[in-house]
Amino acid sequence: MALTREQMAQRVAKELEDGFYVNLGIGIPTLVANYVPDNIEVMLQSENGLLGMGQFPTEEELDADMINAGKQTVTAMKGASIMDSAESFAMIRGGHIDLTVLGAFEVDVNGDIASWMVPGKLIKGMGGAMDLVAGADNIIVTMTHASRSGESKLLQKCTLPLTGAGCIKRVLTDIAYLEIEDGAFVLKERAPGVSVEEIIAKTAGKLVVPDHVPEMDIPA
Amino acid sequence: MALTREQMAQRVAKELEDGFYVNLGIGIPTLVANYVPDNIEVMLQSENGLLGMGQFPTEEELDADMINAGKQTVTAMKGASIMDSAESFAMIRGGHIDLTVLGAFEVDVNGDIASWMVPGKLIKGMGGAMDLVAGADNIIVTMTHASRSGESKLLQKCTLPLTGAGCIKRVLTDIAYLEIEDGAFVLKERAPGVSVEEIIAKTAGKLVVPDHVPEMDIPA
Amino acid sequence: MSGFDKRVSSYEEALEGLEDGMTLLAGGFGLCGIPENLIAEIKRKGTRDLTVVSNNCGVDGFGLGLLLEDRQIQKMIASYVGENALFEKQLLDGELEVELTPQGNLAERMRAGGAGIPAFFTATGYGTPIAEGKEVREFGDRPYILEAAITGDFAIVKGWKADTYGNVIYRHTARNFNPLAAMAGKITVVEVEEIVEPGELDPDAIHTPGIYVNRLICGTFEKRIEQRTVRS
């Protein structure tokens, strides 16, 4: 069975470590915050200038001057700090974020990622995505393994304009967790009940399949 | 009569305008702060990170955490701001200082300045001098016109290693006020009682002498 | 003598000298921390053919979106412009030019403009469409591209509190691009919620020193919220 969005977030959350500073993109990545293990603490960075993003505000706490990178009203946790955009991106671009989780349209065996524009459609802009992919050593891309029409998003070479080149090492899809090594996707885990054959069939880029591919440990 | 150090500072102070942000170097430039005209306000920047330097502290105000670029204990005036060294030099290098006053060993007709090292002597470092000369549009160099042994410091080409190239437009010496234009020193004013001939004799670089060279208006 | 008192008495005076064809830097992220009254004054004033540098272009009917209504913006330099139907229409109709720049580059390019750095290398954007025509150079084993500084004829900035000398403090994430726009404007105009006397703000806590501020005005703000999200 393909993972739900919540299960994808749960699987990503297993990569969190105590004391990690984490930037979560919009969509599935945002859900990761709901599954931080009880025994660790992480701090969320929002690239508009907030390190230590808290939960959404109550009606009483609502404050137009406190938003996240998705422009949602938020709160600051105890121990938060607020900075201007240059300082916020200094933090990102200087490699100080421990883990960045982002969505994508396509990823390829070279670690290239395309996530910001589809030619022919209106271009809305890359926001902070190019900075995030260029800045972090440790990025997990989350996306469905294939498009709705069944086309693989794990390619030999991205077809869409890139967000960054050679920067992605880990991909979690709805059916597999893979790492990018030496010009190939290496299949590390499969979603519960998903066969290796299905993953092979849905992966367009070079795929390395070890002898044993464990199922992910995900609550049903 | 050659100007005293105090008179030189007095003459430079006439270039101050109301609302000027000013950086004063060590030595004669520092004295300029004593002669700010009563009817204007200026704010002093100290490049270690203080905009709005006040007077020296009383014994009671003395604070090791509040010093100027000369490492002297100072105070902050009302309306001061304090910043880190990168922000302080952003201010300087970005051209935001209205007037910078600095000492020098040599200045030449191209606006080159040498002020930080004499080969063969121990090199102590340029501190912020290279940043200051490269950052300000409006710089006044203050120095004696000639060395103690009588050698001119206003040259056709600097002989000492430079602090900056092509950045000086105005020089106040103990005997003259000059501006650098089109590859020459233009004699604008002479110290009271100093003859044009003396200035010509003591200026090694190309000197343009207008028909009329007024005496400086300096209290005796 | 006026000394360091940066206050002006009207929004009209605050934007005196802003002319057709100029480059305008605007603080704000989404609708958070935008100089809303200064933008409204530019609409009233009718200045045209502006190049506007701002992370976003407001929404329909508010913020920089107001300047689209009478086609006052000729070119927009931004990182994300997806919130605005009129923007989309003018872009598709070829009435508006847009230069997309990554958010971090936008911030750093404005800071560089204010700090006297004409260009810097960054990994952001290497291998992407925004690297086209830009110099690539390796440092260590990594490729970087050269990005140029941005400055503006005017910067419009929204602060929280300022003293009369123009020392500004921002509030929470309304800080965002405001201090950077303030650094990079030839003429920087700041509107705030409260103006206090010099000495009332802690010198250690100033975000924008008054040296960057040419004009200061106190306004009242709607502070519209773009994505109102609350927990129960």
Added chain:
Amino acid sequence: MSGFDKRVSSYEEALEGLEDGMTLLAGGFGLCGIPENLIAEIKRKGTRDLTVVSNNCGVDGFGLGLLLEDRQIQKMIASYVGENALFEKQLLDGELEVELTPQGNLAERMRAGGAGIPAFFTATGYGTPIAEGKEVREFGDRPYILEAAITGDFAIVKGWKADTYGNVIYRHTARNFNPLAAMAGKITVVEVEEIVEPGELDPDAIHTPGIYVNRLICGTFEKRIEQRTVRS
């Protein structure tokens, strides 16, 4: 779980992993805002062949001057080193290497190192000895030189107050190079005068966010004054 608590229990632990031959960034300007106890610990520890990046090298017998006594510094990158007889002697004897860099470049190079900018252009130093061997390029009608970022294996930093998460506030001009060193250290160690609980410091007033801080310790400081100047 320790989460974000950056506190260590001793100066020894604070500098664990600092090894011979490493590059050390040190905050401070003159003797103002120097991490004096961390420096003293490096002396005690006896780490050698250090490359030290700091605006100055302390004075005889205090601050970084202490590290000269046992010749622990192999190379000094600084803007001004004129306050120290032992420094002068070791330099003249060829026992110490020095790279002089303008103060603004030093600050900006450390910030760049922390911000992922490998190099930037600056007008500072063009036409001077420090431009030798560096690329020159014109932007507009002005020549600039290319300067490289600086990073360090360790950064030692003196703050005023911090919370246990390592969010730091500096006091007055003791700020100077400290926030920049903090950004550019692979391992950044901060000593402060007071440690408070998270939530006690205003998030809008943090100078160094805790993300840059790996280790935090509370110390007592002599705060020696270099030029004691008072008015009567």
